[in-house]
Amino acid sequence: SEKNKFKVRRFLIIIAILSLLISIAEGAIYYSSYENRFFKVLMILQNCINAFALKPSITIKDVKESFVQTDAMWVHAVGYAYCIAIFLAYYCTLAAIYKLLERALKFALVFRCNMGREHILIFGYNGDVKILLDNGLNGIRAERKKYAVHIISPEEINAEECYKYLKKGYRFHQFDCFKSSNAELKYLLKYAYIDKASALILLDESSMRNFSLLQMFYGGDTDTAKTRKNVRLSEHAKVFCRCEDEGARHMIADFYDHRIGEGRMFDLELISLAEMQVRRMFEKYPIHNYYLSKQIDVKHWDVDLLILGFGEVGQQVLEQTLNMGVVSSENAINVNVVDFNVKEKAEIFANHFSLDSFELDEGHFYLKEHVADGVLDICFHSMDVRYKQFRKFLEKKDRLPTYVVIAIDDLDVAVHCVMELKQYLSDHGESNVPIILRMEQDRRLADYISENNGRSAFKDVFVMEDKQRFLSFDFILNEDVDSKAKAFNLKYSLFRFAEDGGGKADFSTTESEAWKRLKLFKRDSSRELAYHEKVKALLYERYEADEPGKLGKKLEEILGSSGTLLVYEDEVWHYKGSEKDFLKDLEADEFAYEFAKMEHRRWCYFMVSRGWRPDKSGKNQKSEESLVNPCLVTEEELIEHLPYMVKYDLMPLLAEYTVGKAV
DSSP, rough: HHHHHHHHHHHHHHHHHHHHHHHHHHHHHHTTTTOOOHHHHHHHHHHHHHHHOOOOOSHHHOOOHHHHHHHOHHHHHHHHHHHHHHHHHHHHHHHHHHHHHHHHHHHHHHHHHHTTOEEEEEEESEEEEHHHHHHHHHSHHHHHHHEEEEEEESSSSOOOHHHHHHHHOOEEOOOOTTTOOOOHHHHHHHHHGGGEEEEEOOOSHHHHHHHHHHTTEEEEEOTTTTGSSEOOOOOOOEEEEEEEOOHHHHHHHHHHHTTTSOOOOOOEEOOOOOHHHHHHHHHHSTTTHHHHHHHOOGGGOOEEEEOOOSSSSHHHHHHHHHHOOSSSSSSEEEEEEETTTHHEEEEEEEEOOOOOOOOOTTEEEEOOOSSSSSEEEEEEEEEEEEEEHHHHHHHOOOOOEEEEEEEOOHHHHHHHHHHHHHHHHTTTTTTOOEEEEEEESSSSHHHHHTTTTTTTTTEEEEEEHHHHHOHHHHHHHHHHHHHHHHHHHHHHHHHHHHHHHOOOOOOOOHHHHHHHHHHHHHHHHHHHHHHHHHHHHHHHHHHHTTTTTTTHHHHHHHTTTTOOOOOEEEEEEESSSSSHHHHHHHHHHHHHHHHHHHHHHHHHHHHHHHTOBBOOOOOOOTTTTBBOOOSSSSSHHHHOGGGGHHHHHGHHHHHHHHTSSSO
């Protein structure tokens, strides 16, 4: 630690000074017979210098011989001390050379680390941070060259680990952000290049500690008494704040949202390791994999999801299915959750939803028909999957699962479930249902299953990536999804409709400026849209399966200069005719109407998953405080009661059409 280093430095300085003084005393005694004072002083200095190089002018032999000439005790005492001081002085010399080389090496590494790189600051040092650093070291070489990483930790870091990471360009800074004064903190963080950092990652396991750190920062150039207390970040900095607790998320969102517009905020994203793990799972094994090889209309791509284990990962699977599972306006989403203690977990999970949106019977949640198109049905089952009760439960099901996620902590029980499910599916003639297995306790077994998932026993059994594999700088920064979300948001903010009063858009607005005006909830909405883009890309691909270029022609037909639905003129979108004509033509166009219904359904599912509910007052008023939105209805009811809002369900098509166009 810094405290121990200071003690060592002080000890070495004291030893060096004592050695110097003793060498001077011995020189004065030994050269006392010299009459010329000038040469006497030079001889004493020469001896002192040579003593620190272990080549003293007055050797130990000379000291021993000088004892014969005098019996004075103090002369003998100085002589003995001098003999010891010779070695202590040389030790101090070696220590000084070591420190000099160490600083030179650090300077070289730091210079290489900082030259032309983006700075990333990581707050906290724990097992997850070590995994992140190791994956960064073993990852893509271009990634290592792109970033200069600084780790800030209040804990003492093992010297071997520190040196290991230092060789790879990582830098450690040891101080406690919570105990340092404002002045000390600003100085220490400036030394860590916080004013130039493009990203700050708060990875402490405690959500509240991360929140406390978050309150220290502000962005922009605002200089007030309030902001001067905090640490200013660069204009383009983004903070990734780990938050695994739902209550802490609401607290952080409230803190951040109330400061938007003050000119002191930075970009912020709340991250969760469980959420990232499931994101990677759906990225590698899409939820509609079961249907990709089948010639079935997407309207009938019903999701029958079976989740075994309802911890953090199981809950994330369910939440993300509400977005990624929507592939049409009609495909049903049926979820069955099995857990030994599911009742308590289901009741806690129910806090996500409003009773105005869901019917919540005991162990059974289903979306009310008037809230959105399609079917969303969630059933919770409490049972021990090791017993025959589990097989009986499977046999009673009306439909076979199309996707299975096993997120059980007990490894033996998880493998038992795999065997039971494979036997059950085989008995019913199904062999290509993806079974995703969470297996973090045994990497060797996980690798074995991954390598043998083409064999009968483990066919279509895939292992969910654990932190050792998915936790990386690239995945946290997630620049691809982030840039898509920002691009979507900017396009949406620039779209103008003549029927809403028109008004030319400000095309000088940048993606970053438009993004920072959004509250965290709306940023999450844009990110969910960006994640769902992969589903839309699949739909576009199937739409063009029999005729390449069919999508472009269709978009030109409905949105081009002679579009049947909307026309772009004078930087504003117009209806082809009246609003009534637009709605009539939309319902008559099978492609556009189905797409609008699907997108509206996806948006409704996102809203209800965040606790929003439909407006029961009949006043068609939106309230962010009460989480009420009158657009939480089916597409048919939206056309009937809020017809002017229907055009916004075509926004993804407008965005697709305008790619590469000056619109």
